[in-house]
Amino acid sequence: MTKRPGLRLDRKALEGVLTTAAAIVLALLIGAVLMALSNESVIDSMGYFFSYPWDFFSRSFDVVTTSYGALLDRSLGSGEGLANTLNRSAPLICAGLGVSLAFRAGLFNIGAQGQIILGTLAASYVGFTWDLPGPILLLTSVLAGVLAGALWGGIAGLLKAATGTHEVISTIMLNQIASFGVLAYALGELKSFQRPDDDLGLPQSPPVPDAAAFPEVLGVHMGVLLSLVAAAVVWWLLTRSTLGFELRSVGANPDASRTAGMSTAKVFILTMVIAGGLSGLAATMMINGDQASNNASLVGSVGFDAITVALLGRGTPLGSVLAGFLFGILAVGGGAMQTTSAGTAPEVVQVIQSLIVLFVAAPAIVRWIVRQRRKEPTSTFAAKGVSA
Amino acid sequence: MSTTTTVTASEKPVRDRTDKLRQIKLVVAFGIVWVLVLMMALSIDNSQVLFLNADELSKEHQPEPFNGLRLVWIGFAIVSIALVVAVINRIPRNGWAMLIHVAVGLSFYAAFTVWYYADQTAAVEAWITNPLPSMVKYCPPLVLGALAGVVCERAGVINIAIEAQLLMGAFFGAVVSALAYSNGVGMIAASLAGVVVALMLGLFSLRYHVDQVVVGVVLIALALGLTTFLRGQIPTEQENAHLNTLLSDSPDPLTPIEIPGLSSIPVLGRALFNQSILVYLALLAPFLVWFLLYQTRWGLRVRAVGEHPKAADTVGIRVNRVRWQAILFGGALAGLGGAFYTVGSSGSFNDNAANGQGFMALAAVIMGRWHPVGATMAALFFALTAAMKDDFGLVTKVPSELIAIAPYLATLIAVAGFVGRVRPPAADGQPYVKD
Numbered sequence: 051m052t053k054r055p056g057l058r059l060d061r062k063a064l065e066g067v068l069t070t071a072a073a074i075v076l077a078l079l080i081g082a083v084l085m086a087l088s089n090e091s092v093i094d095s096m097g098y099f100f101s102y103p104w105d106f107f108s109r110s111f112d113v114v115t116t117s118y119g120a121l122l123d124r125s126l127g128s129g130e131g132l133a134n135t136l137n138r139s140a141p142l143i144c145a146g147l148g149v150s151l152a153f154r155a156g157l158f159n160i161g162a163q164g165q166i167i168l169g170t171l172a173a174s175y176v177g178f179t180w181d182l183p184g185p186i187l188l189l190t191s192v193l194a195g196v197l198a199g200a201l202w203g204g205i206a207g208l209l210k211a212a213t214g215t216h217e218v219i220s221t222i223m224l225n226q227i228a229s230f231g232v233l234a235y236a237l238g239e240l241k242s243f244q245r246p247d248d249d250l251g252l253p254q255s256p257p258v259p260d261a262a263a264f265p266e267v268l269g270v271h272m273g274v275l276l277s278l279v280a281a282a283v284v285w286w287l288l289t290r291s292t293l294g295f296e297l298r299s300v301g302a303n304p305d306a307s308r309t310a311g312m313s314t315a316k317v318f319i320l321t322m323v324i325a326g327g328l329s330g331l332a333a334t335m336m337i338n339g340d341q342a343s344n345n346a347s348l349v350g351s352v353g354f355d356a357i358t359v360a361l362l363g364r365g366t367p368l369g370s371v372l373a374g375f376l377f378g379i380l381a382v383g384g385g386a387m388q389t390t391s392a393g394t395a396p397e398v399v400q401v402i403q404s405l406i407v408l409f410v411a412a413p414a415i416v417r418w419i420v421r422q423r424r425k426e427p428t429s430t431f432a433a434k435g436v437s438a
Numbered sequence: 439m440s441t442t443t444t445v446t447a448s449e450k451p452v453r454d455r456t457d458k459l460r461q462i463k464l465v466v467a468f469g470i471v472w473v474l475v476l477m478m479a480l481s482i483d484n485s486q487v488l489f490l491n492a493d494e495l496s497k498e499h500q501p502e503p504f505n506g507l508r509l510v511w512i513g514f515a516i517v518s519i520a521l522v523v524a525v526i527n528r529i530p531r532n533g534w535a536m537l538i539h540v541a542v543g544l545s546f547y548a549a550f551t552v553w554y555y556a557d558q559t560a561a562v563e564a565w566i567t568n569p570l571p572s573m574v575k576y577c578p579p580l581v582l583g584a585l586a587g588v589v590c591e592r593a594g595v596i597n598i599a600i601e602a603q604l605l606m607g608a609f610f611g612a613v614v615s616a617l618a619y620s621n622g623v624g625m626i627a628a629s630l631a632g633v634v635v636a637l638m639l640g641l642f643s644l645r646y647h648v649d650q651v652v653v654g655v656v657l658i659a660l661a662l663g664l665t666t667f668l669r670g671q672i673p674t675e676q677e678n679a680h681l682n683t684l685l686s687d688s689p690d691p692l693t694p695i696e697i698p699g700l701s702s703i704p705v706l707g708r709a710l711f712n713q714s715i716l717v718y719l720a721l722l723a724p725f726l727v728w729f730l731l732y733q734t735r736w737g738l739r740v741r742a743v744g745e746h747p748k749a750a751d752t753v754g755i756r757v758n759r760v761r762w763q764a765i766l767f768g769g770a771l772a773g774l775g776g777a778f779y780t781v782g783s784s785g786s787f788n789d790n791a792a793n794g795q796g797f798m799a800l801a802a803v804i805m806g807r808w809h810p811v812g813a814t815m816a817a818l819f820f821a822l823t824a825a826m827k828d829d830f831g832l833v834t835k836v837p838s839e840l841i842a843i844a845p846y847l848a849t850l851i852a853v854a855g856f857v858g859r860v861r862p863p864a865a866d867g868q869p870y871v872k873d
Contacts, residue, residue: 088671158651160797215854219801223846226794231843239837358659361652395670400663408656412648 066364073409074376078118081402085117085387085394086110117394121383131382133269137339139378140277141166141332141352146359146370147277147284148203148328152217153365154288155321156301161206161221163353164228165199165326169333171236172198174344175243177258177337184261191262192338196330202228203326204319211315217322225353229346237346245343254345257337264339273339278371280331285367287324297321329353355403362407377403463855464524471546472517478553479510487555488565501565506552513545536815539856554835570709572825573818578720578782579604579792580817582775583799584806585727586632586768588813590639591803592731593764594744594865598654599639600772601796602661606631607776609665612787613672615780621692624781625716625774632773633766635661640765644758647869658796666789692716692782716774716782723771724814731810740764744863747870757870772799805853808863820845 086092092113095105125135145162152159173195182190202224209215236243237253245256264271288294299307300317308314332352336342359377363369384399485507490499520529520542529535555566583600590597607628615624635657642648692714710721731737739760742750747757779791798820806812823845830841 084667088667209850209854213854215850216804219804219853220850222794222797222801223850226846227843227850230846231839234842235837235839238839354659357655361655395667397663397667397670401660401667404656404659404663408642408653408660411652411656412642412646 077405082114089113113392116392117387120386120390124386125379125383135382140274141335143277143374144332145356148325149360152325155297162329162356164225165202165329166333167228168202169195169199169330173337177262192334195334199330200327204323207319207322211318254343257341271339273335281367468521475549482556510549513549516545573822577821578778579775584802584813584817586772587803589768592744596650596867599657602657603632603635603772604776604792605661607773608779608791611777612780628777629770629774632769636769727810
């Protein structure tokens with residue numbers, strides 16, 4: 051090996067970036083085909099395709115450019131749009147970090163959803179009931195959210211460490227318990243949790259007061275900054291700390307790590323506590339950042355999107371940040387496509403999201419499609435220890 | 439009694455720590471159930487509860503009072519016996535232990551039901567219905583999904599995408615049955631839709647060696663997005679009125695087929711012999727899968743490539759071909775299960791119809807320790823609790839949220855306490871690359 055290590059590393063990184071970019075382009079192309087084929091004027095023009103083919107292509111081109119144009123315009127085109135996109139990305143980044151971290155320890159954390167739900171409950175409850183002066187209220191509310199998420203994640207870690215319960219089962223069950231049990235109970239039975247002037251028929255909590263909200267700068271709440279700090283901390287944890295070393299080691303080979311004297315139980319518990327805490331932080335982005343009322347549909351599918359964010363980010367903190375931002379763009383911009391002349395359904399975005407991840411996970415497919423031949427088909431996905 | 443060894447006649451058998459721990463766990467668990475059942479029995483004032491042994495209230499089927507307290511005491515007796523057997527450490531180590539656990543579980547369930555419905559204060563007294571018919575009615579997606587998971591994972595391919603297979607099966611089952619005016623064709627289409635998802639799973643995991651968990655998660659997201667998108671694309675105008683009404687209103691979905699004679703067996707008859715064709719298929723599938731996996735040459739090969747692909751390859755089994763067969767067969771099962779949500783129930787497709795049931799099926803696979811019978815039992819348990827959630831809404835003795843989370847809590851306790859460290863097939867999730 052006479053090659054300089056730095057050069058090799060750069061080439062590998064460059065290749066990763068190129069594959070990801072190709073995957074995104076490819077997914078957008080397939081999305082474009084879906085858009086065109088679902089548009090009525092395009093379908094009409096297909097009726098006389100052989101007599102006047104140009105019509106088909108020009109109309110398809112119109113539909114696709116209008117839709118993607120609207121998507122980009124809504125999400126990045128204005129200051130307000132960009133602020134929205136950043137705010138929307140923050141919870142995805144945090145929860146994605148949590149899932150990534152667990153991946154690196156060989157744990158498949160499906161439980162982000164439940165951890166976020168618990169986080170929203172704790173953060174909003176503390177936020178609107180406790181009577182504390184401004185900044186302290188914000189701090190305790192955020193801490194409560196993080197701790198609640200950490201607790202919920204920690205249960206799964208503890209069960210794994212103590213009894214060997216498979217984390218896929220325990221996190222699925224904890225998700226269900228969080229949403230049908232804890233959340234439903236808080237909204238349905240706890241009077242102190244419900245908004246007193248509830249005339250919408252939908253049980254919901256009051257939003258947190260301004261004192262417990264993240265300060266905003268140009269429409270961007272400071273939680274966004276916090277999510278970037280979290281990413282930096284996770285990076286430090288993974289690459290520079292003893293725990294991170296043990297975590298990656300257990301993820302790569304738990305038996306060997308145990309033989310080397312590491313405590314897998316400790317790693318499982320701590321990893322899930324931190325992962326849950328990051329999901330709890332994601333919850334505070336909605337409660338303290340957006341000042342949203344807590345209701346049955348607040349969390350939506352953020353917990354599950356977090357898994358795709360983590361996969362797209364290949365288990366790295368920087369990857370999660372970029373993937374979260376990309377999904378933020380798609381989430382904010384997706385709705386804009388419906389109101390244009392093309393009238394594209396926003397669900398296309400979800401198809402595009404999953405295709406991106408699929409292509410990123412399978413670089414061999416991308417190479418096969420863009421006809422750039424390589425020797426062997428290997429997955430670039432980093433977390434090798436992931437198994438159910 | 440693999441862990442006990444008798445050295446001489448006079449010496450006590452030597453027991454290791456896990457064996458003792460097992461006894462302690464059983465005694466604690468049975469003890470808690472014993473105390474709860476006793477408390478419920480003692481707190482019932484009026485021993486009469488109403489029971490309706492039919493699907494619907496009608497002139498000839500009226501709820502009849504019966505002595506529920508007696509049932510509770512019978513359950514208490516069963517739990518007591520189990521507790522004593524556990525205390526003297528005579529619970530068998532083989533499959534019979536399962537029977538004791540099931541008996542204790544059923545006793546608790548019966549006692550809880552009677553206690554829940556006893557001593558009502560409302561003007562109109564709610565009655566207990568037989569939970570078995572609706573349990574069996576709810577079971578197809580869970581049972582077929584769990585079996586799909588078992589077949590795939592025994593072949594060494596992790597199938598997270600059960601949820602995706604259910605969803606695609608539900609959607610294409612609805613569309614095709616509407617277009618073809620036939621529920622049968624719809625069910626075949628549902629099955630094929632499951633196969634298509636399996637094809638993608640196979641393509642990415644077997645051909646391109648992508649991490650199987652990743653593929654599974656992505657396929658779920660893809661199926662969710664695709665079905666929601668396509669559902670929105672179905673035109674609402676007059677020209678396609680039939681398709682649209684069929685998907686949004688309820689046409690004639692599968693009807694129960696009564697098997698004469700057998701369906702009049704007291705408690706089980708209506709549950710097992712008055713169901714739709716889909717349910718019959720779901721009830722037969724576990725036997726089929728068990729037979730295929732354990733009694734045929736193909737099944738032996740499937741298990742071989744899941745445990746030790748290299749050894750299987752050495753004796754001339756084509757590893758990836760067998761895996762492909764297993765994945766596609768599993769896809770067909772799960773897709774058919776998905777038909778339950780549309781063809782099998784109302785005929786209409788709602789966005790996200792599967793609603794996490796695929797994940798429950800996945801849990802059933804692990805809870806059932808990758809065995810078709812175990813997975814089916816776990817799936818039936820989940821179906822029972824789903825039926826229970828519907829039935830118990832009328833009385834509010836316990837917060838409804840507690841009833842709603844009972845199955846998940848029970849699963850968590852069962853898996854953490856008793857299933858513990860489960861061993862997946864040795865080569866589960868590992869692509870096989872020939873050297």
